Amino acid sequence: MSAAEEVVTEAPAVEAVPKRAMTLGYGTSLAVLAALILIPLFVKNFIIFQMTMLLIYGLAVLALNILTGGSGQFSLGQSAFYAVGAYTSAILMEHAGMNYALTLPIAGLICFGFGFLFGQPALRLSGVYLALATFALATAMPQLLKLGYFEHWTGGVQGLVVTKPDAPFGLPMGQDMWLYYFTLAVSIAIYVASVNLLRSRSGRAFMAIRDNEIAASAMGVDVALYKTLAFGVSAGITGVAGGLGAIAVQFVAPDGYTITLAISLFLGMVVGGVGWLPGSIVGSAFIIFVPNIAESISKGLSGAVFGVLLFLVIFLVPHGARQVAIVAQQLIAKLKKN
Amino acid sequence: MTAMLNVKDLRAYYGQVQALHGLTFSLNEGSLTTLLGANGAGKTTTLRAICNMVRSTGAIEFEGKPIGARSTENVVRLGIAHVPQGRGTFTNMTVEENLQLGAISRSDKKAIVADIERMYEHFPVLKQRYTQQAGTLSGGEQQMLAVARALMLRPRLMLLDEPSFGLAPLIVRDLFRILGKINREEKVTILVVEQNAQLALELADQAYVIETGRIVMSGNAKDIANNEDVRKSYLGY
Amino acid sequence: MELFANQVLAGIATGAIYACMALAVVMIYQAIDHLNFAQGEMAMFSTFISWQLMQWGVPYWGAFVLTVAFSFAAGIVIERLLFKPLAKAPVLTNVAGFIALYAIINSVAGLIWDFTIKQYPTPFGSSPFLGSQLISTHQAGMIGITLLMLVLLFFFFRFTRVGLAMRAAASLPESARLVGINTSWMIALGWGMAAAIGSIAGMMIAPVVFLEPNMMLGVLIYGFAAAVLGGLSSPFGAVVGGFLVGIFENLVGTYIPGVGNELKLPIALALIVTVLVVKPAGLFGRAIVKRV
Numbered sequence: 114m115s116a117a118e119e120v121v122t123e124a125p126a127v128e129a130v131p132k133r134a135m136t137l138g139y140g141t142s143l144a145v146l147a148a149l150i151l152i153p154l155f156v157k158n159f160i161i162f163q164m165t166m167l168l169i170y171g172l173a174v175l176a177l178n179i180l181t182g183g184s185g186q187f188s189l190g191q192s193a194f195y196a197v198g199a200y201t202s203a204i205l206m207e208h209a210g211m212n213y214a215l216t217l218p219i220a221g222l223i224c225f226g227f228g229f230l231f232g233q234p235a236l237r238l239s240g241v242y243l244a245l246a247t248f249a250l251a252t253a254m255p256q257l258l259k260l261g262y263f264e265h266w267t268g269g270v271q272g273l274v275v276t277k278p279d280a281p282f283g284l285p286m287g288q289d290m291w292l293y294y295f296t297l298a299v300s301i302a303i304y305v306a307s308v309n310l311l312r313s314r315s316g317r318a319f320m321a322i323r324d325n326e327i328a329a330s331a332m333g334v335d336v337a338l339y340k341t342l343a344f345g346v347s348a349g350i351t352g353v354a355g356g357l358g359a360i361a362v363q364f365v366a367p368d369g370y371t372i373t374l375a376i377s378l379f380l381g382m383v384v385g386g387v388g389w390l391p392g393s394i395v396g397s398a399f400i401i402f403v404p405n406i407a408e409s410i411s412k413g414l415s416g417a418v419f420g421v422l423l424f425l426v427i428f429l430v431p432h433g434a435r436q437v438a439i440v441a442q443q444l445i446a447k448l449k450k451n
Numbered sequence: 452m453t454a455m456l457n458v459k460d461l462r463a464y465y466g467q468v469q470a471l472h473g474l475t476f477s478l479n480e481g482s483l484t485t486l487l488g489a490n491g492a493g494k495t496t497t498l499r500a501i502c503n504m505v506r507s508t509g510a511i512e513f514e515g516k517p518i519g520a521r522s523t524e525n526v527v528r529l530g531i532a533h534v535p536q537g538r539g540t541f542t543n544m545t546v547e548e549n550l551q552l553g554a555i556s557r558s559d560k561k562a563i564v565a566d567i568e569r570m571y572e573h574f575p576v577l578k579q580r581y582t583q584q585a586g587t588l589s590g591g592e593q594q595m596l597a598v599a600r601a602l603m604l605r606p607r608l609m610l611l612d613e614p615s616f617g618l619a620p621l622i623v624r625d626l627f628r629i630l631g632k633i634n635r636e637e638k639v640t641i642l643v644v645e646q647n648a649q650l651a652l653e654l655a656d657q658a659y660v661i662e663t664g665r666i667v668m669s670g671n672a673k674d675i676a677n678n679e680d681v682r683k684s685y686l687g688y
Numbered sequence: 689m690e691l692f693a694n695q696v697l698a699g700i701a702t703g704a705i706y707a708c709m710a711l712a713v714v715m716i717y718q719a720i721d722h723l724n725f726a727q728g729e730m731a732m733f734s735t736f737i738s739w740q741l742m743q744w745g746v747p748y749w750g751a752f753v754l755t756v757a758f759s760f761a762a763g764i765v766i767e768r769l770l771f772k773p774l775a776k777a778p779v780l781t782n783v784a785g786f787i788a789l790y791a792i793i794n795s796v797a798g799l800i801w802d803f804t805i806k807q808y809p810t811p812f813g814s815s816p817f818l819g820s821q822l823i824s825t826h827q828a829g830m831i832g833i834t835l836l837m838l839v840l841l842f843f844f845f846r847f848t849r850v851g852l853a854m855r856a857a858a859s860l861p862e863s864a865r866l867v868g869i870n871t872s873w874m875i876a877l878g879w880g881m882a883a884a885i886g887s888i889a890g891m892m893i894a895p896v897v898f899l900e901p902n903m904m905l906g907v908l909i910y911g912f913a914a915a916v917l918g919g920l921s922s923p924f925g926a927v928v929g930g931f932l933v934g935i936f937e938n939l940v941g942t943y944i945p946g947v948g949n950e951l952k953l954p955i956a957l958a959l960i961v962t963v964l965v966v967k968p969a970g971l972f973g974r975a976i977v978k979r980v
Binding site for chain 3: 181187234237238239241242244245246248249252253256257376379380382383384387413414415416417418419420421423424427428431432433
């Protein structure tokens, strides 16, 4: 083929989000928080469980958002990190008898290390190449978990059953509700930390890399370090989400963490708005509820209904929930003026 | 002489930012006109607006027909060739393929072959390199190729965006000589945007001066060149 | 040594499937700059159309031609209806669109033709090819068709005006518009061609993997891998990549102990990733110099 090298001025894959617009205003944040705290008091256990899953997937989408929206790297391998987190928690709880709350930071740390290491070879890859590499990781993970060597720990194809914790200090609430509030506390902590991370020096470094890698390195940003760091942080948060997921579902098995999960998380990110952290919860809601809605509309064609609904969403708001938020903000500003 | 291109009250926008604030000008058939102005005055935007590559309002008429609503490719197909800033060379294709692309909207195969030969006469350096990847040409050669590619359209009107940009003075002189020849011999109307005001005014017969999106001066190129303000601001003496 | 040679041969036979698919993948990548995740499903749907035609009594080659024509038209229609409106949307939103299209086609095919496995005929017969037990006449025919498509594509892109215009539109859309090329229709044409090539791939693959709505899942993944390995800018690279992936896959299955069918895919992918780490633009891809 040709010897000539193609020169392109590549547009960044992810458009820049103004720093201010990465979060919600105080008023909106408080309203959302109040809703998240109050709703479980009035609904059935099953809905509380779904809300717990909403927060957990929200965390996983948030993690992908930090990687893609923050540092411009793309991953289809998030299900692998989620799986590692889930198994870490499950194994520590069931084999070592460790307290569930303590397993989460360990799951996070292990996944951080795993992601950081995986980020090393991924450094050389970008765009579709990185997508393929992370895809390979996602397809390999369930198979690795099934391997005979680890069966004593992982339970092989059967997986492991995880015990659901009771509320501590004799608090008068059921297991589901306790786990919900526990998850909510963890989620808020991680969300606040993520927002601060992206506002910090490291966050600016991430975004500089996302917008223009060469220029970033010319400004003295250690591109290799920050790219792998972004992978590590993203994997770490995904790992915590995985651990929480294992506790909430009370079960881990290899087939729960296939590429389908990674694709769902990706769709969640797009629907929520790439790079807009509050959108993560909206995206999470989409991937939890829309397949159910599709199923209820038509059992035989649930996939097609899901596809059509997804198309509707991206036609109406190609920039995801973030676009809705921006339009709403402008409307409010206009109303205030009048 | 009749006006070939009539532009009335042209306003152009990049997102929320307005770049042109009601430009009105016209080009006579067969003329060689230059559009002068400082950085950010709106020269490039004017050319882009004519080809509908930027959101704009106002009336643009080419040979009596309104063209404001046409897409870029349909404007080009009317016979308006646009040599963009940065030349727009298809770097991973050969020189000859670049020339063929210039004539892609024509269907007279024999004439196209003849025209390619004619381009090689105008620009002998291109003939030497016709199988070479266009990206391997030097800046000056790429500019020649860009002009040649535009001519392959057999345009009625040619828009050039800073053809001298980044080129050595000698090459610029050469290029401008060829532009003059094309204008006289092939009867192509030319509108050239330039920062090199001195050369452009020598070459052109008409000139417009544009400042922050408005035409501030227009007239015969010689008169403009002798104008005190223009001399101070653009010619530097 | 004989085992090795045999496995390589078998790898070439399976590789032909991936090469076919990879060619379609590269075609669309050239036209639209994205990997289309729904490409395999589109090929699967086309294959079902041809099967249905044959059920209705249309002879093989008649069904073949009709299906290719249908797929070409369908590819264009899909682009005009679903993806042209997303032309200005972010890249990742387009990827989400591919996933949506995937879900729709898969589900509709399942509803019309259900999920039972169907036999699919081959025009080349399935006797051993040149006395070899490892490669059948069908597989040889499939390799032949793949190479033929490659040659045709080469001539199309190199020597026809439409081919030239498509290349121009893909490499520099703005400049292409400035020479009068309707770039939007070039994209639609790219979709049509990719769908047509995909349908041929589907009809060639179906006799090997059998016809069912999920038949292309594995094939598409290997096809992507092959395209990426060969270099996404090179149809030739895609075909070579396809054969290499087929060989990789077979050798891994034979020589690495404890590798069941399930680990073959991840290991083959890992190998490809390793190659990419060394040569990030693929084996035959053009290195792209980024300008700040």
